[in-house]
Amino acid sequence: AQTVTQSQPEMSVQEAETVTLSCTYDTSESDYYLFWYKQPPSRQMILVIRQEAYKQQNATENRFSVNFQKAAKSFSLKISDSQLGDAAMYFCAYRSADYKLSFGAGTTVTVRA
Amino acid sequence: NAGVTQTPKFQVLKTGQSMTLQCAQDMNHEYMSWYRQDPGMGLRLIHYSVGAGITDQGEVPNGYNVSRSTTEDFPLRLLSAAPSQTSVYFCASSSLSWKDTQYFGPGTRLTVL
Numbered sequence: 001a002q003t004v005t006q007s008q009p010e011m012s013v014q015e016a017e018t019v020t021l022s023c024t025y026d027t028s029e030s031d032y033y034l035f036w037y038k039q040p041p042s043r044q045m046i047l048v049i050r051q052e053a054y055k056q057q058n059a060t061e062n063r064f065s066v067n068f069q070k071a072a073k074s075f076s077l078k079i080s081d082s083q084l085g086d087a088a089m090y091f092c093a094y095r096s097a098d099y100k101l102s103f104g105a106g107t108t109v110t111v112r113a
Numbered sequence: 114n115a116g117v118t119q120t121p122k123f124q125v126l127k128t129g130q131s132m133t134l135q136c137a138q139d140m141n142h143e144y145m146s147w148y149r150q151d152p153g154m155g156l157r158l159i160h161y162s163v164g165a166g167i168t169d170q171g172e173v174p175n176g177y178n179v180s181r182s183t184t185e186d187f188p189l190r191l192l193s194a195a196p197s198q199t200s201v202y203f204c205a206s207s208s209l210s211w212k213d214t215q216y217f218g219p220g221t222r223l224t225v226l
Contacts (some may be wrong), residue, residue, distance in 0.1 A: 001142050009153075033212055045203065045217035052212065091155055099144050099163065101169070103155035
């Protein structure tokens with residue numbers, strides 16, 4: 001399994017502000033996919049955003065964007081204009097060509113009103 | 114279209130008991146997988162399958178068995194439950210395009226006393 005590291009167990013952000021979650025990974029593959037998943041208290045895993053390693057352009061989905069640095073093996077998630085509904089645990093995940101997903105340990109995001 | 118369904122949602126077992134966690138998907142996905150989620154460790158792959166009749170071990174397979182007799186169903190069996198198997202279990206499915214995200218079930222919270 002690939003190693004995925006999320007070094008921030010918890011992050012707190014003021015409503016309407018921006019927060020950035022970090023993720024690094026270890027791989028020798030040249031092509032792969034990276035994902036961010038959100039897990040609210042309901043426990044459901046929800047896809048937030050995905051990035052193909054061959055695409056240099058950073059993916060964006062509404063208020064969520066990534067900073068993908070392939071050489072540094074870094075894949076951070078930026079949440080802009082944070083809302084109360086963004087409070088959740090966020091997981092970074094790596095998917096290789098054999099379909100397996102490797103997850104980081106997760107970052108709990110708290111949004112202050 | 115129900116997506117990925119899991120039963121039961123909650124289960125309490127005594128050490129040594131056996132049980133089967135059910136997983137079904139109605140998206141005609143070839144790839145199905147089981148994960149366990151433990152605090153501070155993210156999701157870890159237990160077993161996976163790339164089609165009916167084909168299964169393989171993931172990162173933490175010990176104590177668990179799987180089979181895949183149909184495309185739709187992928188049950189996970191605990192032969193002799195141990196307290197170390199107390200966890201939240203997720204089933205997921207996807208197409209065999211490795212670029213596709215995995216779709217997750219709602220999870221089963223299992224407690225082994």
